[in-house]
Amino acid sequence: MTTMENPGRFKPEDFLVEAAPGVAKHDVEAVRQPKSKKPATDADGLSKGSWAEKPRIYSKLAKGNFRNAKWIVMLVTLGIYYLLPWLRFDRGEGLPNQLFLIDFANQRLLFGPIEIWAQEFYYVTGLLIISALALFLVTSIAGRVWCGYACPQTVWTDLMIAVERFWQGDRNAHMRLDQGPWTFEKIWKKTATHISWLLIGLLTGGALVFYFRDAPTLAMELVTGEASTVAYAFLAIFTFSTYLLGGIAREQVCIYMCPWPRIQGAMLDHDSLWIAYRDVRGEPRAPHKKGDTWDGRGDCIDCKACVAVCPMGIDIRNGAQLECIQCALCIDACNDIMDKVGRPRGLIAYTTERNMESRTAGPRDGLRMIRPRTILYTVVIAITGALMAWAMISRSDLDVSVLPDRNPLFVKLSDGGIRNGYTIKIVNKNQTPRRFKVELTGIDGLKTTIVGHDDASAPIDVGPSNVKALKLFAALPRDKAKALNAESTPVTITVTEVDGAVSATRDTSFRSPGP
Amino acid sequence: MTMAGHKHIDEVTGVETTGHVWDGDLCELNKPLPKWWLYVFYACCVWAFGYWMVYPAWPTLTGYTQGYLGYSQRAAVTAEVNAAKAAQDTYRQAIANTPITEVKGKEDLMQFAMAGGAAAFGDNCSGCHGRGAQGALGYPNLNDDDWIWGGSVEQIEYTIAHGIRNGADEARNSAMPRFGLDGILEPAVISDVANYVRSLSGSEQVDADAAGRGKATFAEQCAACHAEDGKGNQEMGAPNLSDAIWLYGGSQEAVTQSIVTGRGGAMPAWAPRLDPVTVKMLAVYVHSLGGGK
Ligand code: SF4
Ligand code: SF4
Secondary structure (H helix, E strand, O other): OOOOOOOOOOOHHHHHOEEEOOEEOOOOOOOEOOOOOOOOOHHHOOOOOOEEOOOOOOOOOOOOHHHHHHHHHHHHHHHHHHHHHHOEOOOOOOOOOEOEEEEOOOOEEEEOOEEEEHHHOHHHHHHHHHHHHHHHHHHHHHOOHHHHHHOHHHHHHHHHHHHHHHHHOOHHHHHHHHHOOOOHHHHHHHHHHHHHHHHHHHHHHHHHHHOOOOHHHHHHHHHHOOOOHHHHHHHHHHHHHHHHHHHHHOHHHHHHHOOHHHHHHHHOOOOOEEEEEOHHHHOOOOOOOOOOOOOOOOOOOOOOHHHHHOOOOEOHHHOOOOOOOOOOHHHHHHHHHHHHHOOOOOOEEEEEHHHHHHHHHOOOOOOOOOOHHHHHHHHHHHHHHHHHHHHHHOOOOEEEEEEEOOOOOOEEOOOOOEEEEEEEEEEEOOOOOEEEEEEEEOOOOOEEEEOOOOOOOOOEEEOOOEEEEEEEEEEEOHHHHHHHOOOEEEEEEEEEEOOOOOEEEEEEEEEOOOO | OOOOOOOOEOOOOOOEEEEEEEOOOEEEEOOOEEHHHHHHHHHHHHHHHHHHHHOOOOEOOOOEOOOOOOOOHHHHHHHHHHHHHHHHHHHHHHHHHOOHHHHOOOHHHHHHHHHHHHHHHHHHHHHHHOOOOOOEOOEOOOOOOOOOOOOOHHHHHHHHHHOEOOOOOOOEOOOOOOOOOOOOOOHHHHHHHHHHHHHHOOOOOOOHHHHHHHHHHHHHHHHHHHOOOOOOEHHHOEOOOOOOOOOOOOOHHHHHHHHHHOOOOOEOOOOOOOOHHHHHHHHHHHHOOOOOO
16 A cells, blocks of 8 residues: 555544534545545555455444444353353253253254254254245345344454454554554553454354363363364364454455355345435535534535444445445444434434435335245245244154165075065164064064064163164065065054053065065 | 556446456456455465375376375275274174174174174175175075074084085085986986975975876985985085975976086185184174074
């Protein structure tokens, strides 16, 4: 950067310029100006040959309702993320007592009383589908709510910026520090910032690994150096990536790495809420002097408070931009200014494209939340949710699968009889041991045996949260086999809990040479 | 390419273009990638060069570049296999020390033996006996309950270890005379005997007269091994002729052919190729297929 104003270059005298009585004009130029009214310059940070610099953005702390909402969302989401692995849930002897645990070794996902086994991963798939659809719905109603408030990239970046402000001060102080020489104060403030970021990263990575193993045990192991290499590797990866993405890269992730800003365009229409500068009301912009009339001019006093708070380094007054994550901080900044100069709030506000247009032409249209698009998303969410709920409610704590032998389909015995083999898997999803009886019915005279057991009616014990595989043989004597006269005869395998009401039946077939 | 001093600015957006023009007036806005992206690309190039240095990477005329780390996938696999074997050692030891008849009663050993047996069967036995041990003409079905050399787990273990008619002394050896080829019996007599043999298992398509004629010859020539009632003798590997299972087929033609040639299939000995624990696991596996005695 060589010529003209540089957003990173602090000039104290500029802060003395007033946009309105008592309202300083910020020396800030949006670092990204895709719709610049003037020809592009080096200061735009964009059109400098083939490669773009990473602009330094000093976002000022905003104050207002949206900033408060963002603090609350940050507190809740980070609170859940950091604390969830520490919550306990008693599942009984020998089973993990962590409320939420992704148990890779035993291939299951535990959440309170719910146990999701690897073969039931469709529940998780269903949840992901619902989440994606909910994201579509929210986006079509209110734009990038996810980006602005709840996305981990936004939340952690927000946290990192808050920490940076804590050590190095808000925008002006921070810029002064950066412009100044490398004094002892500057060195320790910078060091403290980076150490804090790394500690946050360490906590983030630490919390992540706790989801996969009993948290208190793993915490001890991590400290004493006994944890597995995988745990340390993931800890290191997440520490580093949190530091890098939240502390250093920040808006670059949203602009260059994330696909979501590109995809969401497909969900937005004229009636989606969107953060916009109401140029009809704001223009022509100009500084306002005490006693001047507001007639014949716009409400925008060109103080650039909205630009100063923007974490993405853009000027919302240039219109909708890919970079805007719709964090609403510029709304807070501008409302504050409007209060000071005694004009109505909402010069920058959540509005829709239709309202912006109708505003230009005349009266406002109001909000249209119920549209074919939102109805469609809602219906699909409802259907998926209902299916999931039904599957979850009707989910049995006993799962039986039967696999008839295919190679060979049947075995001819020395007495001329026919024998079939079945592999039966009994899944006990209860957290107590259970006892079952296995029965095969459908053909008279079938003699069944279970490999490893003395007789076919022997009770089968299945441990808590466990699977038992059995081999069942069913033999039919010669005359009966001859009488079958079919290549395949339907039979039923029933698994019944010995002292319980639960049972499961599976239809399968008995194969024979046929007519 | 953008020419220095030849900057073209798009009028609508105020953004510089790349300088390319298509169809006379179509330009592309210059939206440059960030510098860090370029540096990441350079870093990847450096990484690639480093990788080429330390790992096997490029083919040469006679082989490939080895890399300074001396890494080889073959060595890695061998190490993994050895590690897996070491992990199996406790079980293999326990199986080696357990009499084969008692393996079935110990659930963990049984599970290990079944898995190990199934794997060894797929590698070594399925070529002849089929993946499901279902056998084929001349290769016994191991799922059924008809055993030529005995179906107890010890007998199966011996058969696997030493094989059948493979020339070794310990092998299960026996030979049926080539009644036809060596001219011991006349073709007509052989046909009668074949009818008689087939009648033993209750076949309906038997020429009763011929069977009647064959009975005496059977008593004279065959009963010594296959027993008077045709139930066979597992000591000498003489198959049971009165059951429904025919190793070489039960038609008049097939049985005649068996008497003419004497058959006599062979099986290799596995003790010289597999370790004793694997043979033991194979026996347990085969025994559990459904017909074990
Ligand atoms: S839109 Fe509001 S905050 Fe932004 S420059 Fe205008 S008055 Fe200031
Ligand atoms: S323009 Fe406003 S809403 Fe968009 S990112 Fe900047 S501050 Fe947030």
